Amino acid sequence: MGRNPLAALAHLPAGNGSISLPLRAVSADRGDCGSALRVASSRAFRYPRAPMELRGRWGLVTGAAKRIGRSIALALAGRGLNVIVHYHASADAAAATVGEIEALGVRALALRADLGRGDDVARLAREAEARSGGVDVLVNNASNYLRAPFDELTEAIWDASLDVNLKAPFLLAWHLGRAMRTRGRGRIVNLADWAGERPYADYLPYCVSKAGVVSLTRALAKALAPAVQVNAVAPGPVMPPEDLTPSEREAIVRATPLRRFGTPEDVARCVRFLVEEADFTTGAVYLVDGGRLIA
Numbered sequence: 001m002g003r004n005p006l007a008a009l010a011h012l013p014a015g016n017g018s019i020s021l022p023l024r025a026v027s028a029d030r031g032d033c034g035s036a037l038r039v040a041s042s043r044a045f046r047y048p049r050a051p052m053e054l055r056g057r058w059g060l061v062t063g064a065a066k067r068i069g070r071s072i073a074l075a076l077a078g079r080g081l082n083v084i085v086h087y088h089a090s091a092d093a094a095a096a097t098v099g100e101i102e103a104l105g106v107r108a109l110a111l112r113a114d115l116g117r118g119d120d121v122a123r124l125a126r127e128a129e130a131r132s133g134g135v136d137v138l139v140n141n142a143s144n145y146l147r148a149p150f151d152e153l154t155e156a157i158w159d160a161s162l163d164v165n166l167k168a169p170f171l172l173a174w175h176l177g178r179a180m181r182t183r184g185r186g187r188i189v190n191l192a193d194w195a196g197e198r199p200y201a202d203y204l205p206y207c208v209s210k211a212g213v214v215s216l217t218r219a220l221a222k223a224l225a226p227a228v229q230v231n232a233v234a235p236g237p238v239m240p241p242e243d244l245t246p247s248e249r250e251a252i253v254r255a256t257p258l259r260r261f262g263t264p265e266d267v268a269r270c271v272r273f274l275v276e277e278a279d280f281t282t283g284a285v286y287l288v289d290g291g292r293l294i295a
Contacts, residue, residue, distance in 0.1 A: 058135050236287070
């Protein structure tokens, strides 16, 4: 007689998207195959496979009052997501962003927190959960960008860069990611930077922090799978500092294969894709850099 066809399935790896059979199903005789497959199916495919429906859910976007964070918040709100607008010092801008989001027909609220303080980050996570009824989407967008030539570096600059740019995203993912996992679904998108792959001069702590975000993304993707998907977006030359001279701007454009600066909307579209549509993607880093990394 032939071998039990279910036994071969016992050798398939467990993990996201794989088949995991209970011992009884694997050892079942052929007469019980139908029952065994039903048991296996009910256990192996318990996590949703369809793209996330954003309407009616809540998301937290850090640094959402202005610039790229604002564009991300508006892009997600345009797809029906209720948005918590985190800000630190830009209360008026945050209120304006909340108004823009509400004009799209969804709900919004603004929460203040200093991401350089661990206790404030924990409070932000608690308030976000309590006031929304459960955060399903986290976008770690906020960061600082502290210029520090090597000979002028201080421990304070290092700490400020790593605390806001790396530790805060970890803490928020740690607090909110566990709640997402308990509910059985969630999306986390971290904002990295192409400089995390190819560091540039005078921003050593910033570049290190963004390289850390890439590694954090991959580690979180493993830790929170299969219920929560964690990915990163790494922008390139998008919204350059306002104090750049015309010649400096021209040099950046020349060094970018697509020969232009990116826009906040370029980044926001990629984040929206990862949140709403990329249902078989986790631990990935999407470059939105106009080809700058390969130049």
